[in-house]
Amino acid sequence: MTAKETKKVEPSAHNETAEKPEEKMEQEEEKDMAAALAEVMNKLQESEEKVLRLAADFENSKKRLEREREISLKYAEENILKELLPGIDNIERAMDQGQEANNMESLLHGVELTRDGLLATLEKYGVKAIDSIGQPFDPNIHEALAMEETDAMEPNMVLREFQKGYVYRDRLLRPSKVVVSKPLGSGA
Structure with missing residues (x-):
């Protein structure tokens, strides 16, 4: 080889060594970007799972509230029915007293009291x-x-x-x- 050729070869070898640190930097940047991407993907997956859990919780709450509403509607009359039962008891007592005493006045008074009680219950509602x-x-x-x-x-x-x-x-x-x-x- 001549000196000229040697010189030509040298710069070329020097370029290769100069490119190696750049490649190293690019590789490190790629690694950093890959790590950042992996972190973002992890966070995205966590967020998606959280959204799915929240959606499932929402649906479960909706179904639970609907069941509670149906039960509430089904038994909505329960309180008023309980309050009407004493009226029936009073009618039965008035009938018993009317039979025992054979007194229409007593029977009429019992029926009036029962009516008043039933009307008071109805007014309450x-x-x-x-x-x-x-x-x-x-x-x-x-x-x-x-x-x-x-x-x-x-x-x-x-x-x-x-x-x-x-x-x-x-x-x-x-x-x-x-x-x-x-x-x-x-x-x-």
């Missing part, structure tokens, strides 16, 4: 009797069974009640069945 007698006829809460001529009241007033009506909060449970007044001489 939002059921109220409609006061109709002497009130203007209202087709929203009254059912007119008959009309009767009278001068004792203005026309279209409730004279008598055949059956009491009831409202539950703001809803009509049953209209009052009533007789409505009409002016004298108004015909059939």
Whole structure:
């Protein structure tokens, strides 16, 4: 080899050694990036698992609440039914007293007390009797069974009640069945 060739070879060898540290740096950067990527992938997987657990917890809570709601609706009447039982007990006691004493007054008093107790229980739950007698006829809460001529009241007033009506909060449970007044001489 000549000196020129040697010189040519030397720079080339020098370039190879210069590239080696760059390659080393690139490899280290790749390792760092791979480690960072692995860490990010780990965190992503953990987050996905957490989201899946939260979604499953949410679904389980939803199902549990639905079951509780169904049970609550199924037994919603339980409290009112328990409170109506003393009314039945009172009716039975009144019947027993009526048979023993053969006293209608005692029986009537027992029935009145029972009615009052039942009405109090119903009112506790939002059921109220409609006061109709002497009130203007209202087709929203009254059912007119008959009309009767009278001068004792203005026309279209409730004279008598055949059956009491009831409202539950703001809803009509049953209209009052009533007789409505009409002016004298108004015909059939």
